[in-house]
Amino acid sequence: MRNNAIYALALAVPVSACMAGRTGWRRMLILSLLSVALGFVASGVLYGVLDVVPGSVGEALSVPLQQLARVVRDDPDSLTAEQRKVLSAFLPVDQIGDLYTPRLADPVKGSFSAQGGQLAELLGVWVSLGASHPVTYLDAFLSLNVPYWYPLSSDNKASERVYVGVVVIGQDMADGASLGNDQYGFVRQSRIPWLLARYVDVAIFDAFRGNPLLSVMFGLAFPFWFMLGCLGASVAAAKRRAALPFVPALAVWLTFTVGPASLMRYLLPLVCCYPIFLGTALQPWGTRGCARRARPMPSMGTQASPGPKRRMGGCSSRSMGRQPAVVPRDVTEWYNNCALGTTEWHGKP
Template sequence: MERQLASKRDTRRTLYACLLGLLCALLVSVDLAPVPTKAVEALWPHATGAVYIALEVLCSFPGREGSLLVVAFGLLLARPAATVYLGRDADRPRMRGASTWVVPALFALAMVFGRSFDVAGSAELVCGGISEGIKAALSFIGWLLLARIGIVYLFRLLDRARAAADAEPTGCGARPSPASRAAAFVFDRHPFALPAALLALAWLPCLIGYAPGLFMWDTGTQILQWFGHPNNASSYLNLIDPGTTILTQHHPPLTTALIGSCVQLGMALWGSENAGAFLFTCLQFTAVICSYAHALAALARIGCPRAARMAAFAFVLVVPVYSNYAVLITKDVLFAAALLLFVTQLVLLVRAQRTEGAAFGGRDIALLAASALGITLTRNGALAIAAAGIVPAALVCLRGSRRGEARTGARRGLRIALGTLGAAVAVNVALTGIVYPALGITPGSRREVLSIPFQQTARYVREHEGELSREERDAIGAVLDIDAIGVAYNPNKSDAVKNTFNEDATAEDLAAYFRVWASEFARDPVCYLEATAANYYAYFYAGHASSWSYTSDFSREVMDWEMLTPYFSFSAPDHPVVRALDGLCTLWRTAFQKLPLTTLTMQAALYCWGLIALTAYAAHTRQGRMAVVLAPMWAVLLITLIGPCNAATYFRYAYPLAVLVPFAFAYAVSGACAPGMAPADRPCAQGPQAPGATTPDAA
């Protein structure tokens, strides 16, 4: 009898799970795009009112050609849906918590509104009418159910990885397999040198195939600036002393000097600007690989499970984002490498203060200080990012200095953290306030931090131009070209509007402009919100297939730029090996970009949602130590969201997040063992330690 009852319960549970999976798949597949009138009339020629609305909604579901995919997807979701929504009482506590609902709800909103902005450029597919609202609500429910399954499974996976980090090594008392010994040799015994060598070997085709390096518009601009030639970053500014230098702070002067001096050195030593560009590419390539290898070695020092380190390494090794950007000549790549080193050193500092600071020596202090200066000198406004990382580290050390064990180490860590921040602030103030003005290096334009209000004004002018008073036109016209911004407005990119900024505008002109800006916001807040959403939605909308800007063809286009060719002759080597490797790397990148699942790795949304999920997990598990990693990442994202471009236009603004996310996930599952002791170092509870478990090299 009991068996029969149990069998009936299992049958009902299986049926409910299948129905729930099918419902989820069906709702996710709702098409928010407008339904043609002919499609409704084909079902009911004279439908009106509520019947017409119901038919519109029905026509938004998949047709016959898509029904098999929906059914297949729904059946695949049956078991996960049963685990999450029909779980037994013993399993439910681990699935509770606000984060397992809040993050999916935010994701569902991003998918629904993102689809609307992707198709219509506004929120009209969500708020345009009754049928639009119903379809959006159904889609929201489907994405909510699906995203909650994903977040619960992600949290469970991270929980298991954390538990494994504190468990006994699996090889105790038994001879490990050859694969296990090889992994231990690479990731435990030589956690810096061998991963670096493997990355260099795997990425060598990109270095050769894309020689002398991938160019972008900023690359050409910075080279022209260094050599004192006319360029589009100096022409619009009121230069301090054009007779002395045309260098500006639009691009960080340090990166301009590095790129320009390498080109200059190539021309002096080998008579070739291409050799100089390739020299810089090789130096950047080496710096990027070393930053990744150092992060892996640091994770070994703090006790991160080998499997997590191998997963982070494999992701970076295989996904073409990382190899392509390693040879892209731009300030963003150097900044990301310095940021990864900076965050890694903060993690080591926080761990070391628990053991009287013995594990954080002079070399670590030097790397922390150098990386803090590196991020502030390779990206404008990055001092806030440095502070976002150092402040949580200082708070952890301060808390440790007031209680419990290792007070001396905590106080030492506090001094190191505050000293690093003080040094970074002092150097940046000295450079921007004394050194750069003395050298005649002109500050960047004020327009660079005004993308959001300028886009809002441009959209308002485009939609309400006939309603503007003479006073409003004059106030806007003193700051922007009132006759051009409505036509020039691009929802995804603010450069066209920013380029009309009047560099001679006074503080009074800006004050008058912002008064008009505020009054127009009060009249049409929806217009302002849509302008902002249209400029940034692709950072959170995972459905957009972003174009890949920095290709070898695009690089050759920049090399042939009419501003660059009168002074330089940059070109890719015309050699069959180079052409073959170029084609191979391009094919690999295109495959990742086009295949259904791997395409997510080429989109900014994956890494932004990775940050959100990690933050939720840290809050869910009360891991305060994650703040030293998450706070700088949030600072990067927030600064990016006042920038000029949507992620659908350029991926490079999200590239620093893409660099940090794999290592941040690995850090989230690192155990509570002592610094300097990786899981393979722990003695077995019974029997001798397995062969192949070795002490890791220092990071």
């Protein structure tokens, strides 16, 4: 089970609370912390019921292990005897260069063992090598997640644009009629083999490879750029408050960049958020980020109905830096002012 939402919330909660402003940060913080608490409770119950065994600490070290492997492969002579000794306690230093794959951390991560030494020593070597090889570290990091943000990145068998894990290793699926794996003890027989074959064709991206537009739209980088474009449009129209719906999604996306591979199935939560992104971008916002609300017209008489002073719906005209206008007697002029958001109700003088 993936737990990157924990790290995403750790980043999104303080950012969202700061962006909510003086009036909304408490509510935002309470709701976010409640979500975190419910997540911990749910995962704790599920882990117990399903007998989930905690993963190795190496699962969280995909990027550091890739960076170390890249340095060992490209510049092995730069390692001191002490650094090589520390690395040998965790990784097969003599083989790590051959195991390194730019788009996939699993081969290096699979050779990691935390039983041979102190993790703090390994992190110390990682920091020291990073100080002497900053460009190599940056290149290793970007090579691992480049399909997530570069639309024209070349396909790699270690990082395919697969929407659904329909092909299971261990069983030939030439006609799409069956799917299974002897290792897990199941075989699936389709009653509509041609339909299953079509699903597989779409799921493994073969149906889109010949169309440049669809290839980009269904590529790994499209969720990021679609989210970024909607964020830019929303912020341009409504200041910082319009960015709030995008903060958790961006935080989740950032956790993907430090994962072991770039796969479309990881991005499906962002794909499900497309309507939220688009709806936020198309929302008709006011001058200070308040959604426009319809305002009732006064009676057709010569003067507005008397009553206590009260502001109309939407953004306050004072907060927008404009002087409010008393409701004029001319209905046409009043309606124009109302459209500009400068009208307030006043009682009789």
